[in-house]
Every structure is written in C-alpha cells, then in structure tokens.
Amino acid sequence: MTGTVEIRNVSKRFGKLEAVRDVCFELPEGETIALVGHNGAGKTTLLKLMLGLIRPSSGSIRVLGEDPAAGEFAARRHLGYLPENVSFNSALTGSETLAFYARLKRESSAAVAPLLERVGLSHAAGRRVGTYSKGMRQRLGLAQALLGEPRILLLDEPTTGLDPALRQSFYEIIEELRGHGTMVLLSSHALTELEERAGRVVIMNRGVKVADGSLDELRHIARLPTRIRLKVADSGLADVPCWLGPLGEWRRVNGRVLEIDASPDQKIELLRRATAVGAPVEDVDISPPTLDELYAHFLRSQEALR
Numbered sequence: 384m385t386g387t388v389e390i391r392n393v394s395k396r397f398g399k400l401e402a403v404r405d406v407c408f409e410l411p412e413g414e415t416i417a418l419v420g421h422n423g424a425g426k427t428t429l430l431k432l433m434l435g436l437i438r439p440s441s442g443s444i445r446v447l448g449e450d451p452a453a454g455e456f457a458a459r460r461h462l463g464y465l466p467e468n469v470s471f472n473s474a475l476t477g478s479e480t481l482a483f484y485a486r487l488k489r490e491s492s493a494a495v496a497p498l499l500e501r502v503g504l505s506h507a508a509g510r511r512v513g514t515y516s517k518g519m520r521q522r523l524g525l526a527q528a529l530l531g532e533p534r535i536l537l538l539d540e541p542t543t544g545l546d547p548a549l550r551q552s553f554y555e556i557i558e559e560l561r562g563h564g565t566m567v568l569l570s571s572h573a574l575t576e577l578e579e580r581a582g583r584v585v586i587m588n589r590g591v592k593v594a595d596g597s598l599d600e601l602r603h604i605a606r607l608p609t610r611i612r613l614k615v616a617d618s619g620l621a622d623v624p625c626w627l628g629p630l631g632e633w634r635r636v637n638g639r640v641l642e643i644d645a646s647p648d649q650k651i652e653l654l655r656r657a658t659a660v661g662a663p664v665e666d667v668d669i670s671p672p673t674l675d676e677l678y679a680h681f682l683r684s685q686e687a688l689r
C-alpha cells in the first residue's frame with residue numbers, strides 16, 4: 384500500500400504548551416483510521432498539521448509526498464477536510480454553498496448536484512443553510528469534504544448530530560471511498576461506533592501517541608481479559624467449580640448465567656471445558672475487550688508512567 388501521510392517525530396508547541404510531542408505514524412491509502420483521545424489530547428492539532436494550517440515546531444510531515452505547509456501545496460486538491468464545527472454562510476442555499484467550495488477547490492460545479500444527492504440533501508438543495516438542522520449542516524460539511532474525490536479525508540467528529548440512520552449512511556459512503564483507495568482519518572470520541580468501522584486505531588494522550596494498531600493488535604498488546612458468559616442448566620449450578628475447573632473467578636450475573644473474566648491464556652481451555660460432552664452449558668457468549676476498555680487501559684498505562 385502506498386503511503387498518504389507520513390508524520391516523523393513531530394512536535395508542536397503553542398508557547399509553553401506542547402500540544403503534540405514526538406509523534407510518528409504513516410497512514411497508507413485505502414485504510415480507515417480512528418484517531419482517539421480525551422479533549423486536548425492533540426487530535427485537531429495533528430489534523431491541522433496535516434492540512435498545512437500550522438507548521439510543526441520540529442519533525443517533518445509529508446502529505447502525498449509534499450510538505451503541506453509549503454506555499455504551493457498541490458496535493459491540497461486531493462485532501463478533504465470536515466472540521467469539528469462546520470459553519471456556513473446562512474444566507475446561501477445548500478447548492479450555492481457547495482458551488483462556492485467547488486470553485487475554491489477548482490472543481491466543476493457539475494459535481495454539486497450529485498454530491499448533494501449522495502449525502503441525502505437533494506430535497507433541500509435550494510433552501511438557505513440557515514434553515515438547515517444540525518444533521519443537515521453536518522451532511523453539507525461532508526459533501527464539501529468529498530468535493531474532488533479526495534485521496535485523503537480528514538474528518539473531525541464527523542457523526543456528531545447525525546441520527547442512527549444518517550450515521551449508517553455516512554459510514555457506507557466512507558466504506559465506498561475507502562474501497563476506492565481513499566485514506567480516511569476519523570477523529571472522534573464515539574468509540575463504540577468506531578470499533579466496527581476503523582481498521583486501525585491511534586490513541587493520543589496529552590500530545591503523545593500511546594497506542595497504534597488494529598483492534599486485534601491492541602488486544603494482543605493489552606492482554607485484557609475476555610468476558611465469557613455461560614448459560615448453565617439448573618443441574619450444573621450446584622457444582623460449578625467441579626466442571627469449570629480452576630479457571631479463575633466466576634460470578635453469577637442473573638439466575639443461570641455465569642460470568643468469567645478469562646485471561647488470553649485461559650480462554651480456550653475455558654471454552655473447551657464449557658463445551659465438553661456432559662458440561663451443563665446451554666449457551667456461550669464471548670465479549671473480547673471493547674475499544675472503550677482498551678482505550679482506558681492504554682491511557683491508564685501511560686498515566687502510570689508519568
């Protein structure tokens with residue numbers, strides 16, 4: 384896979400505050416990457432650095448092989464950006480707004496109608512943006528970011544204000560773009576929805592990158608327990624320690640359901656026992672560590688080192 388963004392040992396200081404400290408990563412094409420972190424972790428600063436809106440205090444950034452902060456940054460045409468707080472001129476219609484951005488990006492205004500259609504705003508194309516709901520403005524923002532079929536899409540909190548159906552169609556658009564080779568970077572706090580969508584997660588804390596990998600890789604590194612729930616037949620409730628063996632603590636969550644936090648080493652053995660002939664188990668439910676739990680784990684680990 385070809386790289387789209389290369390960040391090497393980048394730091395960014397605002398006065399005494401180090402918003403980003405010695406961060407390195409590469410973002411290949413055709414990947415959806417989640418950039419997560421608490422408020423003030425440095426996510427927006429990283430996006431602004433990639434856009435060339437600010438310069439790094441040290442380190443280097445390449446976007447499609449160019450320095451984004453250089454005067455003539457030709458790769459900008461291949462960049463789409465949705466800022467956290469989209470604001471448009473409320474007197475312009477949806478069509479006029481998008482046509483304005485198309486001119487800025489030197490794209491044909493013929494792109495406007497199909498893009499409005501794509502984000503489900505055709506019906507409101509002739510209405511003033513001032514009358515749009517938050518979700519509609521967000522969709523117009525996405526349409527603006529999609530102008531020119533970008534190879535890099537940087538989206539800051541893109542699903543804020545979207546209802547579940549719109550979120551679904553938003554992620555369908557993202558998946559389609561990714562399939563065509565676009566690198567999509569989603570900066571977000573919505574960890575649960577990112578869990579199913581992002582192939583890779585970069586976790587930031589206080590300006591420092593604390594974890595970077597696929598969900599499976601992060602689970603492997605964190606070695607957090609997998610939560611296993613067993614629905615047990617009445618006959619098995621009396622002698623749980625016997626058929627389950629010495630595999631850690633278990634607790635009864637309600638009636639006939641047992642819950643066990645199995646370490647990565649115990650997991651398979653536990654499932655073997657639970658599904659062995661004669662085991663009084665009627666159903667098994669396996670929940671690997673969620674992105675929420677992994678996020679909390681990596682943040683705790685880094686805070687402990689401070």
Ligand SMILES: Nc1ncnc2c1ncn2[C@@H]1O[C@H](COP(=O)(O)OP(=O)(O)OP(=O)(O)O)[C@@H](O)[C@H]1O
Nearest residue numbers: 397400401402420421422423424425426427428429
């Ligand atoms: N132009 C600026 N001048 C001074 N400090 C800044 C500037 N921009 C960002 N900061 C500071 O840098 C740190 C990182 O901010 P940044 O906006 O990158 O965080 P974030 O992870 O995007 O947070 P959020 O989730 O709240 O959007 C914060 O402490 C912020 O106050």
